[in-house]
Amino acid sequence: MSTFEENASIGFIILDSNWHFIYANDYGASILNRSPEELLGKMAWAEFPAAIRHASYSYFHQARKSGKEISFNEYVKPSNQWIHVSAFPVGENLHIVIRKTEMLANHFAMENDLYQKYTNYIQDLITLTSEDGILLYVSPSVKNLLGFELEDMYGASVLAFCHPEDMDGLKSIFINEKECATNDQGIVTCRFLHKKGWYVWLENNFKWLLDEQGKRTQNLGIWRDISERKIVEDRFIQAQRLGQFGSFERDLDEDSIVWSVEMFRIHGLEPALRIDLCKAIEPIVVDDREKVALAIKQAILVGMSDIEYKIIRQDGDIRHLRSQIERVVLDGGRMAVRGLVHDITIHKRIEQELTQSKAKLEIAQEIAGLGHYEWDTINNMVYVSDELNALFGCKDAVQTLPIEVLHESIHPEDNLRMKMAIKKALHEGTMDLIFRVVVRDEVRILHTLAKTTYDEWGRALCLFGTVQDITVQKQTEELLRKTEKLHVAGQLAAGIAHEIRNPLTALKGFVKLMCHANEESKLRYYNIMQEEFNRIELILGELLILAKPQAVAYMPHDPITILEEVIQLLNTEAIMNNVEIMLIANTILSSVNCERNQIKQVFVNVIKNAIEAMPSGGILTITAHNQANGVNLQFVDQGQGISEDRLPRIGEPFYTTKEKGTGLGMMVSFTIIEEHHGVIRYQSKLGVGTTVSIQLPASVQ
Structure with a gap:
C-alpha cells in the first residue's frame, strides 16, 4: 500500500460491501475533489449521485458480481479530467486503482x-x-x-x-x-x-x-x-384516425409495404412496421384485385391514380375503400408508390340509403302528384323534379333553370303575391302558399310548402319545397260550398215564404183599397206598398246571394254590416224558434280584407247552428271587438252543448251532431276562414251552451 501512497500519479480507493469509503490516498481523494478525511465512512453513491449515470456505477457492480478485475476509462466532473480505472474485488471489499491518462x-x-x-x-x-x-x-x-x-x-x-x-x-x-x-x-x-x-x-x-x-x-x-415534426406526425396520425384514412408506401423493389397504424385498423389487423405484399392483397375482394393492380400501374406510368374497391376483413365485415395513389422516387433513384386509403363504408351505406329513399320518394310523389324544387339563392338557379316540370308545363325536360322562367308560368294576378311570399320565406324560414299557374291556357291551382336553409352567418343558401296540384281539390271544395248554399237556401225557404207572404197580403189589401181611395189616400197607400216591395226585394236578394255562384274578390268590408245583413235574413227563423239574437259591438270595428259573400255564408252557418241548438228557445249573443291585428267575433248560444269527445271533430266532412245534417256546412266554414288567414274555435259544455270564436285579420290600410 505504501507504493501507491508514494506515487503521486496513482490513486487508490477501497469500498466496503455497502459502498462506503474505508480508505483513500491523497491522489485518489483529490480526483474526487475531496480530502481522505472527507470521504471516509461516506456512502459513495450518496456522496456522488451523478455518478450513477456514469460508467463507474455499472462497472463497479459488474466487477463485484463477476469477481474479476475490470478496467475502463471515466470522466470525473469534480476534477474535470479523464482517468483510467481498474476495479477488482478483494474479499468483500472493492479495490479501485486510478491513473492519469492522456485522453x-x-x-x-x-x-x-x-x-x-x-x-x-x-x-x-x-x-x-x-x-x-x-x-x-x-x-x-x-x-x-x-x-x-x-x-x-x-x-x-x-x-x-x-x-x-x-x-x-x-x-x-x-x-x-x-x-x-x-x-x-x-x-x-x-x-x-x-x-x-x-x-x-x-x-x-x-x-x-x-x-x-x-x-x-x-x-x-x-x-x-424533431419535436415539431413529431407534433405534426402525431396530429397526422390523429387526423387519420378521426378521418378514417390510412397511408401506405411500397418500394417496387421489395415484397412488403409500409402501412400506417390506421391502415392496419381499417383492415382489422394488429399494427406492425411492415406487411407482406401477399398478405396486403389478400383482403381485397377477388373481383377488385385486377382493378387495384391496374390503378397502381397507372400511377407508375402517369404519376397519379384514383380507385374505389372493397375488402373483406377477417371478421367478415365488408369495407368500401377509396385510394389515391402517386408515384415517388426514393433515395438512390428507386421507384415507389405511396398513397392514402379512405374508409368510405359509412358514406357508401348512406349513399345507398339515399338512393333507395330517393326512389321511394319519387314513387310517392308520382302517386300523390307532388313535385319538388331546390332554389340555389346564391347562383339563382332552381332544380325542379320531373313532376314539377309537368305541373309548370315546361316545354323541355330541363331540371335546372333560372327562377324567372318559373315565374313566367304563374298567373299574373298571383305573381306579385308569389314574389312577396318568397321574400318573406328567405327572412322567416318557411313558406305556405296557394297560387295559380297558366299551363297551355288552362288555369291550375298549386299548393307549395317550402323551407329555407342558412349558412353559419345567417345568409339564405337554399329554398327547398314541394308543390302539389290541388285544382281538383279546390273544385270539389267549391262544389261543396255551392251545395251547402243551396242546402241553406232550401232550409230558409219556409221562413222566407212566410216573410214574403206577410207583405204580399198587405199589398193585396192596399190594392183593393186604392180602387176606392181618394188621391191623398192613394199616395199614402202607395208609400206603404213601396216599403213592402223593398222588403221583399231585400229578402230575395239575400236568398240569391246564397244560391248563385259569386266571383272571388277580396276587399275591405265592415264585419258589423255583414253581420246585420245575416241577422236580418235569419231573424224570421229565429223568431219562429223563439230565439232572440242580440248583437253587441261597443266600438267601431276594423275592416277585414275578405270575400263578402263567403264570410256571410260562414255567419249564416254559425247562426243557423246556434238557432237549431236551442229548440226550446233562448238567447244568441253575438259580441264583436277589436284585437291585435284583427277583429274577434263570438257567438254564444244557450243550447244543449257538445261533448268534449266530439269537439275535436267539428269541421270534418260528413261529421254532424244534427239528426239530418251533412257536416259539410262547418267544413266549408273552416275552409273559408282558413283561406282568409283567420281562426275559428269551438268551446262547449253539455247543458250550458256553445261558444264559437272567429278571428279575422284586419285589412292593411
Missing part, C-alpha cells in the same frame, strides 16, 4: 477539430461515444437542445438520458453481439431528457468508426431536434 488532451484536440468543422455551421448535437455508449465528446449545442453543460455529459452513458420507452431502440446500436448488426450506420429516433425535466424528440444519424482491423471503436452521432 483529456486527446479530447480537447478532438473537440477543437470537430468544433471548427461542424459546430460553427450547424445547431445539431454531435456526439462521439465509446463502443459501450460512454460519451467521449459532446458538441456545445447540447446547451441549447437539452440544457446540460458539457461537464454534465462527459463520461456519462448515452442511455442514461434516453426515455425508458425508447431504450430498446437506442440499445440496439450498442449491443455486445456486434456481428448481429449488418450495417455500420443507421438512424434511430428517441426522446432525450432535458435538464428541466421534460423530454425532447431527437433523430440520431449514427456511424461506427472502425480501426485498421475493421473493429468498431467509436460511434459518431448527429442528433437533430
Whole structure:
C-alpha cells in the first residue's frame, strides 16, 4: 500500500460491501475533489449521485458480481479530467486503482477539430461515444437542445438520458453481439431528457468508426431536434384516425409495404412496421384485385391514380375503400408508390340509403302528384323534379333553370303575391302558399310548402319545397260550398215564404183599397206598398246571394254590416224558434280584407247552428271587438252543448251532431276562414251552451 501512497500519479480507493469509503490516498481523494478525511465512512453513491449515470456505477457492480478485475476509462466532473480505472474485488471489499491518462488532451484536440468543422455551421448535437455508449465528446449545442453543460455529459452513458420507452431502440446500436448488426450506420429516433425535466424528440444519424482491423471503436452521432415534426406526425396520425384514412408506401423493389397504424385498423389487423405484399392483397375482394393492380400501374406510368374497391376483413365485415395513389422516387433513384386509403363504408351505406329513399320518394310523389324544387339563392338557379316540370308545363325536360322562367308560368294576378311570399320565406324560414299557374291556357291551382336553409352567418343558401296540384281539390271544395248554399237556401225557404207572404197580403189589401181611395189616400197607400216591395226585394236578394255562384274578390268590408245583413235574413227563423239574437259591438270595428259573400255564408252557418241548438228557445249573443291585428267575433248560444269527445271533430266532412245534417256546412266554414288567414274555435259544455270564436285579420290600410 505504501507504493501507491508514494506515487503521486496513482490513486487508490477501497469500498466496503455497502459502498462506503474505508480508505483513500491523497491522489485518489483529490480526483474526487475531496480530502481522505472527507470521504471516509461516506456512502459513495450518496456522496456522488451523478455518478450513477456514469460508467463507474455499472462497472463497479459488474466487477463485484463477476469477481474479476475490470478496467475502463471515466470522466470525473469534480476534477474535470479523464482517468483510467481498474476495479477488482478483494474479499468483500472493492479495490479501485486510478491513473492519469492522456485522453483529456486527446479530447480537447478532438473537440477543437470537430468544433471548427461542424459546430460553427450547424445547431445539431454531435456526439462521439465509446463502443459501450460512454460519451467521449459532446458538441456545445447540447446547451441549447437539452440544457446540460458539457461537464454534465462527459463520461456519462448515452442511455442514461434516453426515455425508458425508447431504450430498446437506442440499445440496439450498442449491443455486445456486434456481428448481429449488418450495417455500420443507421438512424434511430428517441426522446432525450432535458435538464428541466421534460423530454425532447431527437433523430440520431449514427456511424461506427472502425480501426485498421475493421473493429468498431467509436460511434459518431448527429442528433437533430424533431419535436415539431413529431407534433405534426402525431396530429397526422390523429387526423387519420378521426378521418378514417390510412397511408401506405411500397418500394417496387421489395415484397412488403409500409402501412400506417390506421391502415392496419381499417383492415382489422394488429399494427406492425411492415406487411407482406401477399398478405396486403389478400383482403381485397377477388373481383377488385385486377382493378387495384391496374390503378397502381397507372400511377407508375402517369404519376397519379384514383380507385374505389372493397375488402373483406377477417371478421367478415365488408369495407368500401377509396385510394389515391402517386408515384415517388426514393433515395438512390428507386421507384415507389405511396398513397392514402379512405374508409368510405359509412358514406357508401348512406349513399345507398339515399338512393333507395330517393326512389321511394319519387314513387310517392308520382302517386300523390307532388313535385319538388331546390332554389340555389346564391347562383339563382332552381332544380325542379320531373313532376314539377309537368305541373309548370315546361316545354323541355330541363331540371335546372333560372327562377324567372318559373315565374313566367304563374298567373299574373298571383305573381306579385308569389314574389312577396318568397321574400318573406328567405327572412322567416318557411313558406305556405296557394297560387295559380297558366299551363297551355288552362288555369291550375298549386299548393307549395317550402323551407329555407342558412349558412353559419345567417345568409339564405337554399329554398327547398314541394308543390302539389290541388285544382281538383279546390273544385270539389267549391262544389261543396255551392251545395251547402243551396242546402241553406232550401232550409230558409219556409221562413222566407212566410216573410214574403206577410207583405204580399198587405199589398193585396192596399190594392183593393186604392180602387176606392181618394188621391191623398192613394199616395199614402202607395208609400206603404213601396216599403213592402223593398222588403221583399231585400229578402230575395239575400236568398240569391246564397244560391248563385259569386266571383272571388277580396276587399275591405265592415264585419258589423255583414253581420246585420245575416241577422236580418235569419231573424224570421229565429223568431219562429223563439230565439232572440242580440248583437253587441261597443266600438267601431276594423275592416277585414275578405270575400263578402263567403264570410256571410260562414255567419249564416254559425247562426243557423246556434238557432237549431236551442229548440226550446233562448238567447244568441253575438259580441264583436277589436284585437291585435284583427277583429274577434263570438257567438254564444244557450243550447244543449257538445261533448268534449266530439269537439275535436267539428269541421270534418260528413261529421254532424244534427239528426239530418251533412257536416259539410262547418267544413266549408273552416275552409273559408282558413283561406282568409283567420281562426275559428269551438268551446262547449253539455247543458250550458256553445261558444264559437272567429278571428279575422284586419285589412292593411
